[in-house]
Amino acid sequence: MLERLSGDTRLYLTVGHPIPQVKSPGGITRGFEARGANAILVPVEVPPDRIDMFFELAADIGNLDGMVVTIPHKFRARQACATVSPRAELLGAANVLRRNPDGGWHGDMTDGIGFCNAVRAKGIGLAGRRALLIGAGGAGSAIALSLLDGGVESLAVFDLDTGRRDALVGKLATRYPNVAAAPAADPAGYGLIANASPAGMRPDDPLPVDAAGLTPAMHVGDVVTAPEVPPLIVAARAAGCTTNTGTEMYRAQVDVITDFLLGRD
Amino acid sequence: MLERLSGDTRLYLTVGHPIPQVKSPGGITRGFEARGANAILVPVEVPPDRIDMFFELAADIGNLDGMVVTIPHKFRARQACATVSPRAELLGAANVLRRNPDGGWHGDMTDGIGFCNAVRAKGIGLAGRRALLIGAGGAGSAIALSLLDGGVESLAVFDLDTGRRDALVGKLATRYPNVAAAPAADPAGYGLIANASPAGMRPDDPLPVDAAGLTPAMHVGDVVTAPEVPPLIVAARAAGCTTNTGTEMYRAQVDVITDFLLGRD
Known part of the structure; x- marks a missing residue:
């Protein structure tokens, strides 16, 4: 993976607060690599009072293709989605977001x-x-x-x-x-x-x-x-x-x- | 590096628009690794009309320790700095930013x-x-x-x-x-x-x-x-x-x- 890390690497973020305890960046980046995708997942610690601004900015980041969302932002993440899976709708929360073709976020809840x-x-x-x-x-x-x-x-x-x-x-x-x-x-x-x-x-x-x-x-x-x-x-x-x-x-x-x-x- | 990528990895961003052409993420991430730092530099494509919001948010991202700034944001980056080197001051531009102890950005201009x-x-x-x-x-x-x-x-x-x-x-x-x-x-x-x-x-x-x-x-x-x-x-x-x-x-x-x-x- 590191061999391919460059300006054309597609970006994914794990969004939480605090963030040091999350394990997804390594495992999922290895998953990208195993699937041949030049993509990386990195942690970003967004405090609750900045999460609205984060989602507003994220919409316009050109190389940002998706997110994993963790505590305490899963409920706010569902609100940022244009579309969600039925289970995310029922639970009112989303822990994974990816782009729809029009650039809006599609959310799902995979914790179960x-x-x-x-x-x-x-x-x-x-x-x-x-x-x-x-x-x-x-x-x-x-x-x-x-x-x-x-x-x-x-x-x-x-x-x-x-x-x-x-x-x-x-x-x-x-x-x-x-x-x-x-x-x-x-x-x-x-x-x-x-x-x-x-x-x-x-x-x-x-x-x-x-x-x-x-x-x-x-x-x-x-x-x-x-x-x-x-x-x-x-x-x-x-x-x-x-x-x-x-x-x-x-x-x-x-x-x-x-x-x-x-x-x- | 990838072995250590996790929630406690310190985050650095290469900020530009467009971004696919930049080469710094791979080289500098290898430089972090060679120096024993659990840190990664990833590309983020920020359009000019979002750069103010980007710098406002970046100040509060807990695990973001620095940036490499490229076209067209080097002049705006200098403005985001609390302190800069004399050469960044003279050129009115900054291409690298890191945190001061108080969290504000210190900028330099290393292109030369x-x-x-x-x-x-x-x-x-x-x-x-x-x-x-x-x-x-x-x-x-x-x-x-x-x-x-x-x-x-x-x-x-x-x-x-x-x-x-x-x-x-x-x-x-x-x-x-x-x-x-x-x-x-x-x-x-x-x-x-x-x-x-x-x-x-x-x-x-x-x-x-x-x-x-x-x-x-x-x-x-x-x-x-x-x-x-x-x-x-x-x-x-x-x-x-x-x-x-x-x-x-x-x-x-x-x-x-x-x-x-x-x-x-």
């Missing part, structure tokens, strides 16, 4: 797709599975929608913040009849457990679900990327479950985002 | 330094040389100043546009007593010939100076980068002169710019 693709890559089907989602924040909302779009039999949503939990369930229920609030983080009776809460990032975090309820028929996925094998996945493997780590989910999403940005999805 | 460094790299001293410069445009103005700063005995400036020639001579004469207008592009009597005109880029261009006047004691340098060995350099080598190509000048400037951007000059 990486999770489902990572599950499928393990040979696990979504159809017919009763799913339990822990965490109804940004990542959880996107995963919830992808699980429902992917054909799970039902989805139960748990969040310690019951208001946030019920708001997500209410939003999804306008389109899907098979979603409900879960009263507890108890995996008993589910075939797919998805942790979209940060539990597991700190050494003293409790497990996001009761590990005693894990059984070999379950698939357990986790969004946590550090540690690379978080405590829930350690417990799930010990219980005989199939698993997906957050790192696997991230890698699966890299391909989805790269293809979207290049208009090859 | 590459030329003089390339000459010195051939073992040729500037002191005591009578220099003839062809071309009083942006690059020529910067080279003129660097030659004078570098200690040439005298500088004669030729340009087919005598108004432009005289304007540059007048500006330089406020500081240097040893600069004058040259009535013709005749190398006779000079020890250093610098072509800063575009003559040589097209196959049917006339030579910028009368080749019959070239003698082995002369050093001849050319800003033209394509063809890599332009016709003036071919003629100078045939006459026994030492020479510098535009590509050598560009490479010498890459190191100067890289060190400036990293604050290591």
